[in-house]
Amino acid sequence: MTLGRTLWALALLLLAAVPLASGWAGSTAWALFAGAAVVGLGAVLGARRVGMGGEPAVALLVLIGLFGGYLAARGAIGGGPIEVLRDSVPRLLTAARPAPPTADLLMPGVVVVFCVAVVVAVSISGAGRVLVGPPIGAVVLYAAGALLTAGAADPHGLVAVGVVVVAVVGWVLLDRWEHESGVKSPVGPPAAALSGVAAVALVVGLLPSGEAFEPRELVRPPVIDVAVANPLPRLAAWAAQGDTELLRVWGPQFPVRMVALADFTGATWRASSLYSPIGAVAPPDLPAGKRTVTAEARVTIGALAGTWLPTMGRPTATSLGDAVIDPDSGSLVLPRGTTPGLTYEAVGEVDRPDDQELTTAVVPDSTTAARYLALPNLPLTLAQYARDAVKNTTSPYERAVALEQVVRLNRVPDAEAPVGSSYARVEQFLYGPDGETGVNKGTAEQFATAYAVLARAVGLPTRVVVGFQPVAEDADGVRVLRGVDATAWPEVYFTDWGWVPFDPVSGNDSGPSAAAKREVLNRLASTTITPPPPPAPGPPIVLPTPAPEAAPAPEANRLWLVPALVIGIPVLVLLVLAAARAARRSRLRRAGAAGAWAHVLDHLHVAGRTPPRHLTAPTIAETLPAPATALAVLADRATFAPAPVRTADDTWAMARQVRSGVSRAVPPHKRLWWPFDPRPLWRKR
């Protein structure tokens, strides 16, 4: 194994391990992977020194690697070696993203890098060994990284391009270097071009799809039953202790959310009790919008007690390895409970809908969004109130804006108002008798609940989120969230745009959709959004959920992409190769006798009869059918005689005659690959 080969292989492996290492937090993973690659290559060198063959070396070193992995992870994963090794990858896939750099979670990556390095080292050790091992090893590591991070580690394919470049540069330089030093390297160039084309095709074919394959979707993540308290009733308490510092946040100015409440019983909101590790992807029942922004925040818990972990947007990663999440609502929970001083980092995605598109957006059908439309035993009066509130609206978004206005008008926030989310409290809040406590007064709980009930009644999928309104950061860049900042707000789901927040408490018109709201409000006459008169009381009637507007079919299953790529990429590669061969043929045909002879040599190449490189054209022609000898003489003349040289015009026909003669000796089924064989493309002569 030459130094050049070793360094080239190491560079490829280290580069390809970068996306894989990004699956773990911090730089520990990459450092360990680099060490594993170096140790793997070095171990093979050592094995070679003591005279061990390639296959025994691979077997022994891989066993050592697996055993080392077992030793490293057995503390965290119970069971015997097989159980530890078997469960390590699922544990990694269901861990937080990026995974914490603990021994049990790092073990699969280190073992993979080590084993790949061992196999790669054996594949390149010894003169004349093929040099396709390192690129294949790099592809394995890159693919592992892409799978682990669902393509997020290298979204633009820069590392992939880098791997291809390093591979091709290595091939070219090593081929030349070892050729000059007398080491045979049957690389070579064939594999270089084929792999290059395949890699480019993969990059071109996969990256633009924008839909990364997510292996976590294929497994059922573990579900943890966590008893959590609904924080909605505590809003009044927090409001009463307005100056109490609940938490500190470092990050952008987004609302900080604790929990999204989707299940309404008619009496109260219920939080989900089933959670999964944050890294486990069970896709939410309603997918995120197509325009999102990423918000990273660092949070330090103050007086906020409980299990909820405030985050910005829908959490996608956190530094707390034992945090769990409800994938539908995006609510993050720490089962052991938060304590003052607990600091963590969280990354979340926030839907940023397009204002103009929102005005024409639709909502999912009642089957898809049943959970967010459920109103058990909805009183008829509330249903009638909701209908009256959205008269003259023409789109779901207009209904949502009109309801926000209706709930807000003539009502005031009051921390002393009675708490509760039941129909009775909502009715009292909206149109209770004058003079009664709690009429037109309430906390954010009543505003949000009233909005959610009315919105659901008119077919808008709605949920209530409890969290904190964004506050300005102080001189140190800290956003101190106090009790007075705690609030609740409703969110309405629009197809393609995700969950859109509304603010019936203050009607904050400075939000991301403020312009669209103003446009809607201007269009609707102010008379149409005044609160409707209180409906006549009547017995509670279960109102059938109104049929929402037809929504486009959910995004088609991406599974078709897999066979399409499996078939399409090879077909694309074949077409590219065939076109390149045709272009070469055309160029050779125009090149006279020398081109015709080169065409014959191309044919010998693909027929597996590549002549030794020291044989002259006439010598080669002696073994070929007529008129090979005449063609070889003409070709020699065309190349070595002083210009100008006039050769016969029928040299191409002679070449075809020779080619036919060569082909006849090979069965037709073995000739099928010949038109696509790329080897003539890099044949020097």
Added chain:
Amino acid sequence: MTTTAGPAVGEQEIAAFRTLHSQVGDAVEAALRGKRPVVDLVLTALFAGGHVLLEDVPGTGKTTLARAVAGALGGVSRRVQFTPDLLPSDVTGTSVYDPRSGEVRFRPGPVFANVVLADEINRAAAKTQSALLEVMEERTVTVDGVGHSVPNPFLVVATQNPIDLDGTYRLPEAQLDRFMLRTAIGYPDLEHEMDVLRPGSGAGAVAAVRTVTDPARVATVAARLGTVHVADPILRYVTELGAATRSDSRLRLGASTRGLRSLVRCAQVHAAAQGRHFAVPSDVQGLLVPVLAHRLVPTREAQLAGTTAADVLAEVVASVEVPRPTP
């Protein structure tokens, strides 16, 4: 060579040379049956302006070959039997006093011929060998400060007996390098040997060689053949072959630049003999062993292993990529 080369040789001249070469070859082969390859090599050396070393056992037709070549050319042939007591002046000639004229005159030695057969050259002392080799290189004999040019064309065919080496003076490498070609005649095959043995067929064979040209024409043609086109890829190929011999660990001495130059020169003649006004790689490959093998010195280890210079050259050829027709 006093004749200037002039413009590049044309296809008509090449065709004329091919005819001449064929006629001379046929004439010589009439005396040395079944040995056309050897005849062609000797003619190649003749037209390339070089000399030939024949390593062969006695009685294989070395003298016949030399005389037949001279006969076909219409030139003068001389034979020198090298012995330990042979003096340089016995080869080159000497000045003698003529009592009738009272003057000292130069009496030319046997080297003053178109074809000189130096038989068993390794039996003479080094001083005598050097005298001959100097004439081969300089083509002039200097006696008493006066230079005397040998005839043109001038071909020395030296022989060595590869066996029975007792009492011989091995030619040093520097002097072997002065021979353009080394080859062997070898025994004839069964059919041709029966012809030779047939009563009445062998005697007078040399005397019956037809004279098909004259020395002046041969000298002119030989000078023109130096303009046969040798493309750069061919020159690069020759250079790479030479470099490969120099870097081969089994050789103590690789090919010299003079050796490579001889290879190119012979390739030119060989190409012209094939009717081409340009050289091709097969010209080089075919002449590699005759032109270079005697110039290479295998290491002692290689010799003990039974590896010859020809073996090394065969592997060198196989390891160097030959220039092929490229569009």
